[in-house]
Amino acid sequence: MAGVKLQGLSKHYGDFQAAEDVTLDIVDGEFLVLLGPSGCGKTTTLRMIAGFIEPTTGTVTIGGADVTRLPPWKRSTGLVFQNYALFPHMTVAQNVAFGLEMHKVPKAEIGSKVATALDLVQLGHLADRYPRQMSGGQQQRVALARALAFQPDVLLLDEPLSNLDAKLRHEVRHQIRSLQQRLGITTVMVTHDQEEALTMADRMVVMKDGRIQQLGTQRELYDDPTSEFVASFVGRSSFIKGRFSGGRFVSHGGLAVETERRLTGEAVVALRPERIHLGADAASDAGNTYRGRVESISYLGSSIDVEVKLNEIDSVIAQVVNKGRDSGASVGDEVSVTFPRDVPVFAASPA
Amino acid sequence: MSANAASRPKILTAAFLIGPATFIAALGVIGPMLYLLRYSFNQYDPMELMIETFTLSNYVEFFTSPYYLSAYLTTLRVGLISTVICLVAGFPLAYVLARSGSRFKNLMIIGIVVPLFVGNAVRAAGWMSFLGSRGLLSVTLMKLGFTDGPTDFMYTEGTVIVGIVAVNLPYMVLSLQSVLEGINRNVEEAAFSLGAPPLTMARRVLLPLALPGIAAGTILTFILAMNAYATPVLLGGPSFNMMAPLVYGQFQLNNWPGAAAVAFVLMATTLLLTILVAIITRQKFREG
Known part of the structure; x- marks a missing residue:
C-alpha cells in the first residue's frame, strides 16, 4: 500500500492541453475520485498514473518511488476498465491468476490467492466460467478481483460502473467502496457521474479543460464551490x-x-x-x-x-x-x- | 403448426438465396472434378492417349518417380516457408494497421490492397527485371563494388519464395488485421497493468485471441502458395518444378490421366494440411 503523488503533471498533444499542471497528494488508503465532463483530463490523469500515457512534464510518485518513466508493467497498479476488459479466452480463475503469474507468485500459492480474491467479490463459485457466460456486473467484479489479486499499491478505476444498469451500479458501487475500505488500498477513480463521486469518495477532484478546478471533501465541494463550474457540476445550482x-x-x-x-x-x-x-x-x-x-x-x-x-x-x-x-x-x-x-x-x- | 407455416417461406427464401451459387458450383466445379478424378484412374498410352480402365498406376508412378516426388516436396517446402514468412512478417504490420488511429490508415490499407490489382505474371516480370543478371539489384551491387561481375538472382527456390510472399502477404495482412481490430485495446492494457511486458502480453493475450485470423490467413496463403503457377514458372525457370506447373505440363503432353493424378495429389495435400491447421487452431482456441 502506498500513497500517490502527482507533481505538476501535464500532457500536451501539439497545442492541445489534455492535462495541465495537475498536482495531487493522494494519501495512503484514500479513495480519490476525479470528476468532470468528458475531455476534462480526468482519464488522461488516470492513464498517466497507470503508465499508459507519458506526461509531457511533471512526475508521478507511487509509494515514494518516482515511476514517471516506468512502463505500466513495471508499476504496481491494478486497473479496472469501463468495459471490464477481461481476457475472453480465459476462465474467471485464469483471468485472476494472470496478474499473480506475471508477478512470479509461486505456482502452489496461486490457487489459494485466486480463491481469496474471488471470495472478496463473492464469485468463488463461478471460477470455471468464461467471461461471456456472465452478466456485466459479475464481469466487473471479476475484473476487480483480478486487479486486486496481486496486491497492487494502487487501485485505478476508469468509469467502472458506466456500463452497468442502474440497479447493478448501486450494488457494485457499494461493493467497491466497502472492499476498498476493508483492504485500505489507495484508490483513484474516474467518473463523470457526480452521484458516484459523492457516495464513494473520501475526497474528490473536479476537473475541467485539463486543470483541477477544486479539490476537497464532498461537503466542501457541495457547500463551498469556488467556481460557477463546480457549483453547476457538483449538485445543482x-x-x-x-x-x-x-x-x-x-x-x-x-x-x-x-x-x-x-x-x-x-x-x-x-x-x-x-x-x-x-x-x-x-x-x-x-x-x-x-x-x-x-x-x-x-x-x-x-x-x-x-x-x-x-x-x-x-x-x-x-x-x-x-x-x-x-x-x-x-x-x-x-x-x-x-x-x-x-x-x-x-x-x-x-x- | 404456426411455426411450420412461418418457417416454410424462410426455407424457400434460403433455398432461393443459396440456390444459384450452389448450382454453379455443382455444375462448374464438382462435376468436372469428379470427371477428372475418374480420369486419374485411367491409363495413359502414347499412341491411344487414354485407355478407359481402373488402375492406381498413375498414383503409384507419382509416389515412386523421383521427378514427381521432388516437385511434390519442393511445393510443400515453398508453401510452408512462404506461409510462415507471411505470418511472421504480416502480423506486426497487421497489428500496426489495426491499432493505428492515423488519418493515413485508409491510405495504408489501400497501399496493401493495390498490389492485388497487378496480375501475378506481371509482377513476376517485374521481379525478373529487378533480380536478373542485368537487373537493378545486380547492377547496383556491381556499381557499389560488392560484386565484380553481374549476378543472377533468378531461378532459385529463394527467388520463388520471395515472389510468392510478395503475392500472398496482402491476403495474410488483411485476414489478421480484421481480427486484430476486433480485439479491444483495453484487454492489452489490462495485461500490461497486471505486469505483462509486451512480448508476454502478445503471447498470452494477443495471439490466442487472434487465432481465428491466424488460421484464416495461414490457410488462405498456404492454398495460394501450393497452387502458385505464374510465379514458379517465371521466377523458378525451366528446371524448377512445382505442382501446378507440373499439372499443366502433363496436360500439354496429352497425358490426361497423369495430369489428373498430380492435380488430385496437390488438392488432397492442400486440403489435408488445411484441415489440420483448422483443427489445431480450434483446439488451441478452446484451451485458451
Missing part, C-alpha cells in the same frame, strides 16, 4: 448574475442580495435548490427575501422543483419536500422566496 458595487451585490435584474462574502466587480451567486425556501413561513431575517411568480413545477416524487421568476432576468429553482396533495404552489402563484446570506459567491467566469 441556480445562478444569479450581477456585480458588486460599494460592497453590495446587485443582480442584473435589480435584486440587492446580501452575502457574507464580498467581492468586487462582476460576480455570481450560486443557490442550491434545497436552501431556497418558499412561502410565508420563511423567516425574513434569515437572509434574502423576494417576491416572485411560479413559472413551472416539476414533480420528482419525494420532492418538487419549483421555478420562480423574480424579475425579467433572475429566476431560481427551489426544491420543496413533497408533503402530499396540498404541498407547494401552482403555476402563476405569487410566492415569497428566501435564501440565506452564507451562499457561495464567486467572480464571474470570463466566458
Whole structure:
C-alpha cells in the first residue's frame, strides 16, 4: 500500500492541453475520485498514473518511488476498465491468476490467492466460467478481483460502473467502496457521474479543460464551490448574475442580495435548490427575501422543483419536500422566496 | 403448426438465396472434378492417349518417380516457408494497421490492397527485371563494388519464395488485421497493468485471441502458395518444378490421366494440411 503523488503533471498533444499542471497528494488508503465532463483530463490523469500515457512534464510518485518513466508493467497498479476488459479466452480463475503469474507468485500459492480474491467479490463459485457466460456486473467484479489479486499499491478505476444498469451500479458501487475500505488500498477513480463521486469518495477532484478546478471533501465541494463550474457540476445550482458595487451585490435584474462574502466587480451567486425556501413561513431575517411568480413545477416524487421568476432576468429553482396533495404552489402563484446570506459567491467566469 | 407455416417461406427464401451459387458450383466445379478424378484412374498410352480402365498406376508412378516426388516436396517446402514468412512478417504490420488511429490508415490499407490489382505474371516480370543478371539489384551491387561481375538472382527456390510472399502477404495482412481490430485495446492494457511486458502480453493475450485470423490467413496463403503457377514458372525457370506447373505440363503432353493424378495429389495435400491447421487452431482456441 502506498500513497500517490502527482507533481505538476501535464500532457500536451501539439497545442492541445489534455492535462495541465495537475498536482495531487493522494494519501495512503484514500479513495480519490476525479470528476468532470468528458475531455476534462480526468482519464488522461488516470492513464498517466497507470503508465499508459507519458506526461509531457511533471512526475508521478507511487509509494515514494518516482515511476514517471516506468512502463505500466513495471508499476504496481491494478486497473479496472469501463468495459471490464477481461481476457475472453480465459476462465474467471485464469483471468485472476494472470496478474499473480506475471508477478512470479509461486505456482502452489496461486490457487489459494485466486480463491481469496474471488471470495472478496463473492464469485468463488463461478471460477470455471468464461467471461461471456456472465452478466456485466459479475464481469466487473471479476475484473476487480483480478486487479486486486496481486496486491497492487494502487487501485485505478476508469468509469467502472458506466456500463452497468442502474440497479447493478448501486450494488457494485457499494461493493467497491466497502472492499476498498476493508483492504485500505489507495484508490483513484474516474467518473463523470457526480452521484458516484459523492457516495464513494473520501475526497474528490473536479476537473475541467485539463486543470483541477477544486479539490476537497464532498461537503466542501457541495457547500463551498469556488467556481460557477463546480457549483453547476457538483449538485445543482441556480445562478444569479450581477456585480458588486460599494460592497453590495446587485443582480442584473435589480435584486440587492446580501452575502457574507464580498467581492468586487462582476460576480455570481450560486443557490442550491434545497436552501431556497418558499412561502410565508420563511423567516425574513434569515437572509434574502423576494417576491416572485411560479413559472413551472416539476414533480420528482419525494420532492418538487419549483421555478420562480423574480424579475425579467433572475429566476431560481427551489426544491420543496413533497408533503402530499396540498404541498407547494401552482403555476402563476405569487410566492415569497428566501435564501440565506452564507451562499457561495464567486467572480464571474470570463466566458 | 404456426411455426411450420412461418418457417416454410424462410426455407424457400434460403433455398432461393443459396440456390444459384450452389448450382454453379455443382455444375462448374464438382462435376468436372469428379470427371477428372475418374480420369486419374485411367491409363495413359502414347499412341491411344487414354485407355478407359481402373488402375492406381498413375498414383503409384507419382509416389515412386523421383521427378514427381521432388516437385511434390519442393511445393510443400515453398508453401510452408512462404506461409510462415507471411505470418511472421504480416502480423506486426497487421497489428500496426489495426491499432493505428492515423488519418493515413485508409491510405495504408489501400497501399496493401493495390498490389492485388497487378496480375501475378506481371509482377513476376517485374521481379525478373529487378533480380536478373542485368537487373537493378545486380547492377547496383556491381556499381557499389560488392560484386565484380553481374549476378543472377533468378531461378532459385529463394527467388520463388520471395515472389510468392510478395503475392500472398496482402491476403495474410488483411485476414489478421480484421481480427486484430476486433480485439479491444483495453484487454492489452489490462495485461500490461497486471505486469505483462509486451512480448508476454502478445503471447498470452494477443495471439490466442487472434487465432481465428491466424488460421484464416495461414490457410488462405498456404492454398495460394501450393497452387502458385505464374510465379514458379517465371521466377523458378525451366528446371524448377512445382505442382501446378507440373499439372499443366502433363496436360500439354496429352497425358490426361497423369495430369489428373498430380492435380488430385496437390488438392488432397492442400486440403489435408488445411484441415489440420483448422483443427489445431480450434483446439488451441478452446484451451485458451
